[in-house]
Amino acid sequence: MSLSRLLRYNQRNNKTTASLTAEHAFSDEWAPSALLNDSVNIDINMAAKTGEALNGSYNSVSSSLPEQNMLRTGCTKSFQDDEGVELQKLTTCWMAKIDTEMPENISKIDSNIISSPVVSQVEARFIVPRDKLRKNYVDFATSFANSLSLPKSYSKFFFFASKKSKSITKKHQSSDVGDCPDDDHFSARNDHDLPITTTTMVCDEIASTSPQHEYGVYGQDGVCTTHVYSLEDSISSLSTNPLDDTYSEAVHINTRHIENTESTTHSRKSSYTTSLSNIKRLFKISSFNNHNNKLYDPASTIADDYAIASSLNETTSSYVSTASFSVMSENEDSDRDHVIQALYSNIEASTDLVSKKYKDLNVVLGEGSGGKVKLVQRVLDNKVYALKEYRSKKKKESERNYIKKVISEYCIASTLKNPNICETLEILYEDGKIFQILEYCEYDLFALVMSEKMQYDEICCLFKQLINGVKYLHDIGLSHRDLKLDNCVVTRKGILKLIDFGASSVFHYPFSSRLIEANGIVGSDPYLSPEVFYFEEYDPRALDIWSIGIIFFCMITRRFPWKYPKVKDDQFKAFCSGRGVPSFNELVTRPAADDENQYDDGYEEGVIDMGPNFLLHRLPEESHTIMRRVLEISPFKRTTVNKILQDDWVKGIEMCQVVGLAGPDEASPEIINNGDHIHTSIDQRYAHIGSLHQQT
Numbered sequence: 001m002s003l004s005r006l007l008r009y010n011q012r013n014n015k016t017t018a019s020l021t022a023e024h025a026f027s028d029e030w031a032p033s034a035l036l037n038d039s040v041n042i043d044i045n046m047a048a049k050t051g052e053a054l055n056g057s058y059n060s061v062s063s064s065l066p067e068q069n070m071l072r073t074g075c076t077k078s079f080q081d082d083e084g085v086e087l088q089k090l091t092t093c094w095m096a097k098i099d100t101e102m103p104e105n106i107s108k109i110d111s112n113i114i115s116s117p118v119v120s121q122v123e124a125r126f127i128v129p130r131d132k133l134r135k136n137y138v139d140f141a142t143s144f145a146n147s148l149s150l151p152k153s154y155s156k157f158f159f160f161a162s163k164k165s166k167s168i169t170k171k172h173q174s175s176d177v178g179d180c181p182d183d184d185h186f187s188a189r190n191d192h193d194l195p196i197t198t199t200t201m202v203c204d205e206i207a208s209t210s211p212q213h214e215y216g217v218y219g220q221d222g223v224c225t226t227h228v229y230s231l232e233d234s235i236s237s238l239s240t241n242p243l244d245d246t247y248s249e250a251v252h253i254n255t256r257h258i259e260n261t262e263s264t265t266h267s268r269k270s271s272y273t274t275s276l277s278n279i280k281r282l283f284k285i286s287s288f289n290n291h292n293n294k295l296y297d298p299a300s301t302i303a304d305d306y307a308i309a310s311s312l313n314e315t316t317s318s319y320v321s322t323a324s325f326s327v328m329s330e331n332e333d334s335d336r337d338h339v340i341q342a343l344y345s346n347i348e349a350s351t352d353l354v355s356k357k358y359k360d361l362n363v364v365l366g367e368g369s370g371g372k373v374k375l376v377q378r379v380l381d382n383k384v385y386a387l388k389e390y391r392s393k394k395k396k397e398s399e400r401n402y403i404k405k406v407i408s409e410y411c412i413a414s415t416l417k418n419p420n421i422c423e424t425l426e427i428l429y430e431d432g433k434i435f436q437i438l439e440y441c442e443y444d445l446f447a448l449v450m451s452e453k454m455q456y457d458e459i460c461c462l463f464k465q466l467i468n469g470v471k472y473l474h475d476i477g478l479s480h481r482d483l484k485l486d487n488c489v490v491t492r493k494g495i496l497k498l499i500d501f502g503a504s505s506v507f508h509y510p511f512s513s514r515l516i517e518a519n520g521i522v523g524s525d526p527y528l529s530p531e532v533f534y535f536e537e538y539d540p541r542a543l544d545i546w547s548i549g550i551i552f553f554c555m556i557t558r559r560f561p562w563k564y565p566k567v568k569d570d571q572f573k574a575f576c577s578g579r580g581v582p583s584f585n586e587l588v589t590r591p592a593a594d595d596e597n598q599y600d601d602g603y604e605e606g607v608i609d610m611g612p613n614f615l616l617h618r619l620p621e622e623s624h625t626i627m628r629r630v631l632e633i634s635p636f637k638r639t640t641v642n643k644i645l646q647d648d649w650v651k652g653i654e655m656c657q658v659v660g661l662a663g664p665d666e667a668s669p670e671i672i673n674n675g676d677h678i679h680t681s682i683d684q685r686y687a688h689i690g691s692l693h694q695q696t
C-alpha cells in the first residue's frame, strides 16, 4: 500500500496514521510473509501455530513447537513475493537494494504497509558532578524565571523544603548489576526505601505463597524477595503452571491500573502530574546542598528521598494506596498550589502575546494528545519556529492539574540542553491558551520512514543519535517514556532531536542511589515494553531501551513488529516462544545473570519463526548481538544505554554530530558528517505527520 493509499485509507476510516499503522502492522500479512520460503514449504500461519502450541500443555514453550516447523535456513534469498505489481511498487527505494547494500540476512517484507510508529517517554538517572548540578540549578531557576518574566528572586518559591518523616519501607528490586553510578542500571541490588502501598502489600502476600515467581527484588542477603505485577495474559494463554492459580488472585486484585489497553495512545494522567513536583524536588536538593555549602549529607538525602517519594505518590492514579500520600504535608500541598497559581497568573498577565511575537504560517506540523504543533515565524528576525498550542482544559480536569501538566512539561523541556534534544525557548499565554515555542526541525522521523527513501547508513546514523539523546536523559536521571518515531524530529542536515516530554519521569535524584520506579501505562502500544503491562511499577529506563529497539525495527522494516507486547498478540507470542521457559511469567521476570557472558534468551542460529529470531532475522546481522539485549523481554536482563554504546556495531556507526553550541539562537553550529552517507530530503508537504494528514 502506498503512502497516499495508506493515508486515504486512514482518512476513510477516520483514524490517525498512527493507529492505522498499528492495526495494519499486525494484519495476517505479517507471519506468512516472513515464512514464505522456497526450500521449506510452510503453508500455515506460523504465528497461529505457535499460539496453539503456547496454549497447549507442554513442559516448555520451546518444546511445544513441532520439530518440522523449525525453519533453519538462510531465509532471505528464497523469499517469494507473489503479490505482483503492487509489491514491486513497494520495494522501489532502499528496500529494493537490500541484497546489495544491506547485510544478507535481512529478508524482504512482502507488504508496504507502514506502521506509523507511535512512541513515547522521559527521564534519567542523575549522577552528576556537584558543579554541573549547581549550574543546572542556576540555569533552570534563571531560565524559568526569565521565561515567565518573573523577578529572579521569584525562583526561590519554586523549591520546597522537605518534611522529615518515618515511613514503612519495602525493598525494591533494581534492574541490573553493578554499583557504579555512572554505569548502566547503577542501583542494581541496592536496597531502596519506598513507602509501602496497599497494592504492593497485597501482592507481597500473594507472592509469598508462590516463591518460584519471585523475581528481581534483592534483600541484604542477596536473596530475591518479591515485586508486584499482574499477569492476566499469561494466565489466559501461556501458562500451564498450576501455581498460576495464585496469580489469578493477583491479577484480579492488580489489574485496576491496566486501563485503555486497547487504545494506541495511553493516558498520561500520572506522568503529567509527576513532573512539576519532581523537578522542583530535584532542584530543591541541589539548592539545599548549595545553600549549606556542604558535601553530600546522607541524612538530608534520606529526608529528601522520602519527600520525593511523597511527591511521587501524588502523581499516581487513584488505585495507589495513600498510605504515604496522606503524610504529605497539607502545607506543602497548598504551597504548591500557591506557586502554580502564581506562575499561571504571571503567564496570564504577560503582555508578551504570542500573536505579537510570532506570525502564524498556517502549517500544521502535527497534532497529538497534548495539543497542536504549528509553524510560526518570529516577527523580530523572521526565524522559523514550531509553536505547540496546548489543548484546552478538559471539562473534568481541574484548573490546577491542567496548568501543572503544561508547566511540568515546559520546566523539563526547557532545562534540557543537548544537540539531540529539541530546544524549548519560551512559554506564552493568549486568549486562555498556553503556547510553547520550540526549535523547528524540518522532518519528523515518522515521515522520513514513510518516505521509504532512507539508506541503511542514514538509518544507523539516526539510530545512534537517538541513543545519544536517550543517554543524555538517562545520565541526568530522566526517562522519556514516550519514545517513538513521531517524537523524533530531524533537521535538514540530519540531526535527530527528541521532543515531547509530557510523559517523562525522574528515576533518580542527585546524590541518591535509590531508583524511583515509574507506574502507569503511558505512550503508544507498539512501543511499550511488556513489563509496563505486567508490573505495577517498573524501571522507566528499561522502557526507553525497549522503545529504542522498536524504533530501530520500524526504521529498518517500516512496520511494527506487533500491535502491543501482550501474549494475546500472535506476533508477540511468537517472539516469546522457543525460549525454554514454562510460562510468560518466568520470561518477563528472569533476573539478570551474574555473568553477562552467560546471556541466554533462547536465540538459535537460523531459526526465523519464533523466539528472538522472529524479529532478529529481519534486522541486519551485525545488529543482532545488541538488539537481542535491547529487545529482551525481562526488564532485569535488558541492556542499558551505556552498554548499547559499547557494542562494536554501534561504536562503528558513523554518526553526524553537532560541534559547538546547538539551538536556533546560537551561531550556526557546525555539523560533522563522520561518514559519507547522505541524509534524506523530502518535500515539506510530506515532512511531518500533520502535513501528511493535510495532504489527504
Ligand SMILES: Nc1ncnc2c1ncn2[C@@H]1O[C@H](COP(=O)(O)OP(=O)(O)OP(=O)(O)O)[C@@H](O)[C@H]1O
Pocket (backbone or CB within 6 Å): 265, 365, 366, 367, 368, 369, 370, 371, 372, 373, 386, 388, 422, 438, 439, 440, 441, 442, 443, 444, 486, 487, 489, 499, 500, 502, 688, 689, 690
Ligand atoms: N520542534 C518541532 N519541529 C518540527 N515538528 C515538530 C516539532 N515538535 C513537534 N512537531 C510535530 O508535531 C507532532 C506532535 O508533537 P508533540 O509530540 O509534541 O505533540 P503531542 O500532542 O505531545 O503528541 P502526543 O500525542 O504524542 O503526546 C510531532 O510528531 C511532530 O511531527
